[in-house]
Amino acid sequence: SQELEQSPQSLIVQEGKNLTINCTSSKTLYGLYWYKQKYGEGLIFLMMLQKGGEEKSHEKITAKLDEKKQQSSLHITASQPSHAGIYLCGAGMGSGGSYIPTFGRGTSLIVHP
């Protein structure tokens, strides 16, 4: 099973609609990263959440971290075609204090104009 589970796996929305992507961890989260990947390209860093309850925004994208639920959500308001791509969450998931960068499988987002 995946240590970081993302849902949904894919999402198709109409331009202007709001949407939410979730990332659930099988272990305690001490911090979490969100990245975006355009098709055929490398990952681009969006934001990092370090503390429980922390919320950050970048343009129309907002992410929250709920440490108790071992979960993070990424919310896009008034989606645009430029938001299309694959969104991945990532965290250090090693045991015994080791740091092993781990990523979710990603959520593929398509925004229809």
Next chain:
Amino acid sequence: DAGVIQSPRHEVTEMGQEVTLRCKPISGHNSLFWYRQTMMRGLELLIYFNNNVPIDDSGMPEDRFSAKMPNASFSTLKIQPSEPRDSAVYFCASSTLGLAGGRGEQFFGPGTRLTVL
């Protein structure tokens, strides 16, 4: 800044051939990561270096894979001999992981798309 540079961008080779992928990290970054991305398995960490020293290579599939980082500005991932199941996109990323003031986010290169026939 040029960002993380990877070469080649595309590689097509025949089974059994040696393949070498190259990466130049961002200057000043102390950590370098090699990943493999496939539809079936997603993004998998192969190995990462901190200050040119391999820290974790548990993701390296088998002895056919090897990685080196001879200095802070260059790393290679070698597959010898290559097999069709090695076909994937290989990403290199660098970071300021552990450095004072660094957030630890990774900066990814554009990837090398490897096809083994």
